[in-house]
Amino acid sequence: MSSCTSCNSCDPAAAELCTVAAAADIPTVWDRHATQQPQCGFGSLGVCCRICWKGPCRIDPFGKGPQRGICGADRDTIVARNLSRMMAAGAAGHSEHGRHIALAMQRVGRNELPAYRIRDEAKLTAVANRLGVATEGRAIGPIAYDVATLTLEDYRNQDHHQACNWITSSLPKKRVDKLRALDVLPHNIDATVAQIMARTSVGCDADPTNVVLGGIKGALADFTGMCLATELSDAMFGTPQPVVTTANLGVIRKDSVNIAVNGHNPLLSEVICDVARTMQDKARAAGARDGINIVGICCSGNEVMLRHGVPLATNYLSQELAILTGALDAMVVDVQCIMPSLGEVAECFHTRLVTTMDENKMPGATHVSFHEEHAEETARTIVDMAIGAFTLRDPKRIRISSAVSKAVVGFSAEAVIGALAKIDPDDPLKPLVDNIVNGNIRGIALFAGCNNTQSTQDGGFQTIAKRLAKNNVLLLATGCGAGAFAKLGLMTPEATDAYAGDTLKAVLTAVGEAAGLGGPLPMVLHMGSCVDNSRAVAVATAIADRLGVDLHELPLVASAPEAMSEKAVAIGTWSVCLGLPTHIGTVPQVTGSTVVTNLLTRGAADLFGGYFIVEPNPEAAADTLLGAIEERREALGI
Ligand code: MSK
Structure with a gap:
């Protein structure tokens, strides 16, 4: 498959849509990449330090200029600190996602969230058995509550001799023993992230190997957060089984209200799928002959693709191109890997860009605050916004991609x-x-x-x-x-x-x-x-x-x-x-x-x-x- 040089992609849909962007003078991620060239050599090597306001400091990689920052940190300390902080941020992202799911599951266990239930009871039971939560003769609600509560202990435990439940129960014993011997097993996800931030701040840990080992504990906290996020999501939304579907921008349909879910957290995208099924007639009444078409982008897309066969529109780098089809009526975003440029692109079209998480807002978007207790109401509001946008489409600007593959x-x-x-x-x-x-x-x-x-x-x-x-x-x-x-x-x-x-x-x-x-x-x-x-x-x-x-x-x-x-x-x-x-x-x-x-x-x-x-x-x-x-x-x- 040949690659498109102007957008530097192997994806045939990118090649099609980047001509639309160029004709309309709408910059894409590849244009912005070009305007950043040449990229900062100090940043690329990791030798720029912005940890305190005496700086920024930078180390001369050729050995002729400064070899230490103003505080005395050398290149190894600076690189190690920068790297460890990235690991902490990664761990925070996945683990925050996991915490959100666990907190929701606790409330599902108490029957407080009508939009959710335990869809895979066998998976929840297997998880409970693995974590040592009693299941025999118990209703599924209390089991869910206890599993979620035990999971949240991995964010709360203060005994650093006691490693997180989820990491020790997810790896072979030999690997757990090795990680324990190296003192890199996290005992508490939040504490591990906080400790990395503390030890890498000015005047603290300056031994590069020790700093990286601290970061490694954060990376293993990331693994812990991922394990629990995945397993609890399966219990709440169903464990994926093989399904045949389609992928690439050709999944956007001319005669449908097209809604893209973009981001990572299934708590909202799942409910949007559920609610859209009940609003098909409303979409048809607005002129969308084929009703509502939910498509996915990035990992929200992967989540609903695997569980429901929802077609995947695209992955991270071409998320802007979905709007350039002129037929995307709404893009609903939650957390992570959402380009801040989307608002600017959406403003050039009829597309409604909707942010949903109070801690993740974007310029150019309409914010519809999502909370699990009102999930259905929120989803209905968003689908209504998409139906409204559909009626404002400019037919002359519709450019449905021909690229679509079976998956x-x-x-x-x-x-x-x-x-x-x-x-x-x-x-x-x-x-x-x-x-x-x-x-x-x-x-x-x-x-x-x-x-x-x-x-x-x-x-x-x-x-x-x-x-x-x-x-x-x-x-x-x-x-x-x-x-x-x-x-x-x-x-x-x-x-x-x-x-x-x-x-x-x-x-x-x-x-x-x-x-x-x-x-x-x-x-x-x-x-x-x-x-x-x-x-x-x-x-x-x-x-x-x-x-x-x-x-x-x-x-x-x-x-x-x-x-x-x-x-x-x-x-x-x-x-x-x-x-x-x-x-x-x-x-x-x-x-x-x-x-x-x-x-x-x-x-x-x-x-x-x-x-x-x-x-x-x-x-x-x-x-x-x-x-x-x-x-x-x-x-x-x-
Ligand atoms: S969305 S972290 S670009 S995989 Fe999960 Fe894709 Fe990487 Fe984001």
């Missing part, structure tokens, strides 16, 4: 195990483990992370994935990486036929047919939003426990070819700490410090078994990942 999605850990159970009901993991051991599956790769203007949108994902699939590596994906694969048609049985190596294809076909999908599993299995990376760890933990080994011994790798956000920094770091060779395709803002760079790419391997691979070239990255997989196989003797 088979919904591979939660439970769905994967469930499909395998069709082959061996007594021992579902056996077919997977046997095929890893006999080499039909050489290894497993998790693709995660964002889009980034530093590289061609979606390009690294597809190049690396095709190479790994050809070499019989099983592929999992989350977040905007998963969005890339869905848009590009790589989450289909057809992609398996076209690109997978023979032995991988045989396994995917056997499992897909046994699971009743009528053909192979898709080449890349969509596991969810970026907060759902814990699903891949759940599968890996099950395999490790089954083989009696730790995670770093398995032929597992991770790749984030376009890592961008602070959340991605936290995810990449915990991936390394769980023992995975972890590729990032964007050069991180740490290379100004050899101490920090060496710690992440080499020292981490000694401590955790995992390490960072920084490689912007996707072909070279694929080679390195394949090498890492073969190294692990050899060490395991398989």
Whole structure:
């Protein structure tokens, strides 16, 4: 697939819509990227310090100018502090999301939120059993309340000898013991984030290794927040199962009221889906022949795509382009990865941009304050706004993209195990483990992370994935990486036929047919939003426990070819700490410090078994990942 140079994307929809942007003189993310060139060299190396107002200070990377900031901090201290603060911010993002879900679940347990219920009681029971919450003979409400309350202990516990419940119950015992021995297990998510901010403030922790180890505890707090957010969301909204849907901007329909849900938190987007179903006639009465069409963007999109088959319009980098279709009537946003430029783009069209979280407002948007107790009312208000906007469309400006791909999605850990159970009901993991051991599956790769203007949108994902699939590596994906694969048609049985190596294809076909999908599993299995990376760890933990080994011994790798956000920094770091060779395709803002760079790419391997691979070239990255997989196989003797 060729890439569009003006918008630097492999996505055919981006190529179509960026001509609309250019013709209307509406700047997009790629135009703003161009205006930022050349980007600040000090910031790129991580050697700029803005922690106090004596600064900003910067270290001369060539060794001729200042080598210390005004307070005396050197390049290693400055880089380590900047990096750790990014990990803390990532942990805060995911964990705040998790707290929101847990608080809502507590109220569901007390019957206080009529718009919500426990849709997957089996999942809640399994979670309760795992956390040690009594289930026998109890109604589901009190179980939900107790699970949520115990979950909130991970934000409240003050005993630092007592690690968070969710991390210790989500990893193999050997990994928990290793992390405990290194003193990086978080005891309290909030305290861990606060401690990173405290120890990295002026005049505190200046030892770069110690600072990074503090950050690592924050990254593991991020993992803790992700685990609990994912599992409680499944209990409340349903655990994803395979579903066939579509992806890319062609999912926006001319004769529908199109509403995009953008952001991350399913608490609102779920209710919008529910309410929209009841308002179809109202939309038709307003002239929308095909009623209401909910589409997804970024990870709110992934959440509703996996649970309800809602089509995915696009991933992070092309969110502005959805408005440029001239047929998007409302974009509803909640938290994280929402471009502040959206208001300006929406003002050029009839599109209503609606913010919903009181702590996440944007210029140019209408704010409709969302609170769970009035969820249905809020959703109805928003859908009404979209119907109203539909009547104001300018038909001459409608440019529906022709780009749309089929996508088979919904591979939660439970769905994967469930499909395998069709082959061996007594021992579902056996077919997977046997095929890893006999080499039909050489290894497993998790693709995660964002889009980034530093590289061609979606390009690294597809190049690396095709190479790994050809070499019989099983592929999992989350977040905007998963969005890339869905848009590009790589989450289909057809992609398996076209690109997978023979032995991988045989396994995917056997499992897909046994699971009743009528053909192979898709080449890349969509596991969810970026907060759902814990699903891949759940599968890996099950395999490790089954083989009696730790995670770093398995032929597992991770790749984030376009890592961008602070959340991605936290995810990449915990991936390394769980023992995975972890590729990032964007050069991180740490290379100004050899101490920090060496710690992440080499020292981490000694401590955790995992390490960072920084490689912007996707072909070279694929080679390195394949090498890492073969190294692990050899060490395991398989
Ligand atoms: S939305 S964190 S750009 S995956 Fe989850 Fe995508 Fe990265 Fe945001």
